[in-house]
Amino acid sequence: MKKRDKNNSIRMYGFVNRDIKSSVYKAVSKFLVENCDEDWRKMPANSASFNLMFGERNKLPFGRLGHEPGLFQLVNYYRGSDMICRKTAMIRVFKEELKRRPGMFPKWLPMSFIICPKKISENAKQMGEASVAAMRKVARPDDRQELVETDAALVQQEKKRIVWIAKSAAGAKGEGIKISQDVDELIAFIDTQAQGFIVQKYILNPFLLDGDRKFDIRCWVLLDSNYNVYFFKEGVLRTASESYKPENYNDVTSHLTNHCLQKELSANFGEYETGNELFFDEFNSYLKKKTRMTMDNTIIPQIKEIIKKVLLMIKDRISTNMLGYGSFQLFGFDFLLDSQLQVHLIEINGAPACAQKLLPDLARCIVQTAIDPIFKPKSAKGRGDNWFSKI
Numbered sequence: 001m002k003k004r005d006k007n008n009s010i011r012m013y014g015f016v017n018r019d020i021k022s023s024v025y026k027a028v029s030k031f032l033v034e035n036c037d038e039d040w041r042k043m044p045a046n047s048a049s050f051n052l053m054f055g056e057r058n059k060l061p062f063g064r065l066g067h068e069p070g071l072f073q074l075v076n077y078y079r080g081s082d083m084i085c086r087k088t089a090m091i092r093v094f095k096e097e098l099k100r101r102p103g104m105f106p107k108w109l110p111m112s113f114i115i116c117p118k119k120i121s122e123n124a125k126q127m128g129e130a131s132v133a134a135m136r137k138v139a140r141p142d143d144r145q146e147l148v149e150t151d152a153a154l155v156q157q158e159k160k161r162i163v164w165i166a167k168s169a170a171g172a173k174g175e176g177i178k179i180s181q182d183v184d185e186l187i188a189f190i191d192t193q194a195q196g197f198i199v200q201k202y203i204l205n206p207f208l209l210d211g212d213r214k215f216d217i218r219c220w221v222l223l224d225s226n227y228n229v230y231f232f233k234e235g236v237l238r239t240a241s242e243s244y245k246p247e248n249y250n251d252v253t254s255h256l257t258n259h260c261l262q263k264e265l266s267a268n269f270g271e272y273e274t275g276n277e278l279f280f281d282e283f284n285s286y287l288k289k290k291t292r293m294t295m296d297n298t299i300i301p302q303i304k305e306i307i308k309k310v311l312l313m314i315k316d317r318i319s320t321n322m323l324g325y326g327s328f329q330l331f332g333f334d335f336l337l338d339s340q341l342q343v344h345l346i347e348i349n350g351a352p353a354c355a356q357k358l359l360p361d362l363a364r365c366i367v368q369t370a371i372d373p374i375f376k377p378k379s380a381k382g383r384g385d386n387w388f389s390k391i
Helices: 023-035 087-100 120-127 129-135 144-158 183-190 259-265 280-291 295-313 359-371
Strands: 013-017 040-042 052-054 073-075 112-115 164-168 177-180 197-201 215-223 229-232 236-239 277-279 325-327 329-337 343-349 388-390
Touching: 013 023, 023 040, 023 052, 023 359, 087 112, 087 197, 087 295, 087 343, 112 144, 112 183, 144 183, 164 183, 177 183, 183 197, 215 295, 215 359, 229 295, 229 359, 277 280, 280 295, 295 329, 295 343, 359 388
Parallel strands: 013 040, 013 052, 052 073, 073 325
Antiparallel strands: 112 197, 164 177, 164 197, 215 229, 215 236, 215 329, 229 388, 236 277, 329 343
16 A cells, blocks of 8 residues: 655555554554654554554454455454453363363463353343343353362362462453352352353462562563564563462452552552562562572573463464464463462463553564564664564
């Protein structure tokens, strides 16, 4: 698509941004406009003819893409990627994979079960139309009997009660989470809800920061249109404001590191780190001081291996190979580190936000990695070092 501007200069490609809520694609759009004006022209959001679309994840017109002769179109999400971004769907994918390739449940994924409310339809109607829509996507079958039997076997084996955590399928910002040693209590709680849940064995021995505080690790991962996987070299730890209290499961800010919860519920928010965020270089220094190990020789290799395995599991289901358009997608993989420096996958976000400190570089590197190889730029203006590396 070649257009001429008012100065009669040719701009090769056109892009539209329909994802107005995404700070990441707002930053990518800004980079294209400010640094790639020889190559890219921002078009009205309702344009039908474009090379590149930043669309909302659940509103992309996949069926209408790739049908215009001579026009290759690239979009910022893979169709079907929600199968690893909704908690119940992700566990279902893993269980289906185990059936195809029998073996032990991966050590990096906590023991997991899918539980659906018995009266989900009635519950959903009481909560409104939005819940009814969500209800239709609940994963099945239900694993409640297997959960009860597993809990009983583990109690007998370990000679103590087992702690479980329940998380709603599409919960965000720490909503829909309950921790308990009583599986009957968790199941009863889920049966009052309007969507599916996963119940996982709770990790009781997290690696802790100064002040005996929990954290999780956010890593940004880019999947390009050729299904190459790239790891962003900078990441962030989301930290708790309060000391970890394994004996008190109702102390939310002790157990859950979600920013919204910490900011709303803890008077100590920001006491240890600005915005309760710790970046990789800072954590690496702490890790070396505490363990004489580094992220690069202990944690990052585990993380990369998990990422590769997860995305390989769904390749045949979401790949755009042989279609008339291409996709790329940024994922946010969230991990927990235990006291033995073992990494555990918590969840995957298909439309992740980014720490403000890293946002300009993330946007720049998305252009370098996912867009430039498809739509060749005239120059490398503003590109700099690429912080994505292929894994």
